[in-house]
Amino acid sequence: MTTCKTQERFTVRIILFLLVLLCIVTGGCGGKASDQEETAEEDSRIKVGFSQLGAESDWRSANTASMKETFTPANGYELIFEDGQQKQANQIKAIRTFIQREVEYIVLAPVTETGWDTVLQEAKDARIPVIIMDRKVDVQDDSLFTCRVGSDFELEGRKAAEWLRSYTEAKGIGPEDLHIVNIQGTIGASAQIGRTKGLADAAKQNGWDLLAEVTGDFTQAKGREVMASLLRQYENINVVYCENDNEALGAIEAIEAAGKTPGLDLTAGEIMIISFDGVNEAALDCVRQGKIACIAQCNPEQGALVSDIIHTLEQGGTPEKISYTEEEIFAVDDTVKEIEIMGTVYPVTILD
Numbered sequence: 298m299t300t301c302k303t304q305e306r307f308t309v310r311i312i313l314f315l316l317v318l319l320c321i322v323t324g325g326c327g328g329k330a331s332d333q334e335e336t337a338e339e340d341s342r343i344k345v346g347f348s349q350l351g352a353e354s355d356w357r358s359a360n361t362a363s364m365k366e367t368f369t370p371a372n373g374y375e376l377i378f379e380d381g382q383q384k385q386a387n388q389i390k391a392i393r394t395f396i397q398r399e400v401e402y403i404v405l406a407p408v409t410e411t412g413w414d415t416v417l418q419e420a421k422d423a424r425i426p427v428i429i430m431d432r433k434v435d436v437q438d439d440s441l442f443t444c445r446v447g448s449d450f451e452l453e454g455r456k457a458a459e460w461l462r463s464y465t466e467a468k469g470i471g472p473e474d475l476h477i478v479n480i481q482g483t484i485g486a487s488a489q490i491g492r493t494k495g496l497a498d499a500a501k502q503n504g505w506d507l508l509a510e511v512t513g514d515f516t517q518a519k520g521r522e523v524m525a526s527l528l529r530q531y532e533n534i535n536v537v538y539c540e541n542d543n544e545a546l547g548a549i550e551a552i553e554a555a556g557k558t559p560g561l562d563l564t565a566g567e568i569m570i571i572s573f574d575g576v577n578e579a580a581l582d583c584v585r586q587g588k589i590a591c592i593a594q595c596n597p598e599q600g601a602l603v604s605d606i607i608h609t610l611e612q613g614g615t616p617e618k619i620s621y622t623e624e625e626i627f628a629v630d631d632t633v634k635e636i637e638i639m640g641t642v643y644p645v646t647i648l649d
């Protein structure tokens with residue numbers, strides 16, 4: 298049904314394009330030709346409603362920018378952007394507004410995984426394809442969304458944990474000597490679920506001491522607050538796994554305020570920080586200074602990938618149900634040059 302509607306729209310667009318061409322060639326639209334051309338051009342734009350979940354992190358700002366830079370009138374799009382301000386209810390409302398406004402595509406970056414079945418069914422009933430971007434949705438029926446583009450968050454978590462395992466092994470630090478706290482992301486978000494699982498599984502396999510898991514909501518302020526409280530609760534923390542860079546920056550502030558040193562030398566009493574994203578320049582500088590030991594990249598440049606999907610659909614094609622973004626691992630110390638997960642080798646990019 299969706300394909301049918303897409304094809305109808307494609308045909309309408311072709312007709313509009315030919316009409317504009319006719320006006321230009323024949324000059325046959327009288328004095329108002331340019332107005333009509335402009336209106337026809339506006340009508341031929343693909344109307345996309347984008348529900349972004351919020352603006353909690355530098356990653357999120359970069360992701361929003363990637364979408365806004367791609368979905369421009371010059372690229373043939375009309376973008377309706379709605380910021381959900383971290384509330385699923387706002388995102389559901391935005392999707393309903395997009396349906397009323399008869400957009401041709403809906404792009405959803407969902408704040409959490411569950412709770413989307415009803416509204417996605419409404420979009421499906423309205424024959425509007427929904428593209429999930431960034432985090433996942435957990436729905437009973439996968440046909441409620443057309444496809445998803447985003448990160449493999451569990452793989453990111455496994456990469457970070459494997460880097461930690463390889464590094465500490467190379468330095469002769471026993472697994473029983475790692476006392477880890479996890480500052481988690483927004484609870485129920487795919488980025489939190491996947492990264493938390495990556496660490497928890499590795500802790501179990503390697504016999505690491507996972508002292509605590511507490512949410513820092515992906516923000517710097519909460520990261521600082523949570524870290525300060527963890528330092529008061531546990532004297533022996535020597536690894537902090539932050540589920541994004543904003544939390545890591547907050548954690549560094551709290552560690553330094555407590556008179557401790559973020560760094561790679563656990564034997565000298567330093568506290569090692571592991572993080573995710575690699576977007577924020579301040580965080581990348583912290584890697585260069587050794588204050589963050591390793592960042593598993595989360596790539597926010599997803600606008601062009603979503604646009605490619607729309608072009609595929611416009612031409613009657615079927616995009617991949619799930620496409621993952623390419624992501625690196627950043628560190629400053631070159632002790633670990635590569636890591637291997639399930640037979641795949643991932644090189645570590647050493648920052649200078």
Ligand code: AHR
Pocket residue numbers: 353354355356357431432488515540541542573574595
């Ligand atoms: O879903 C991606 C995550 O959300 C990013 O790692 C984080 O910074 C953002 O808030």
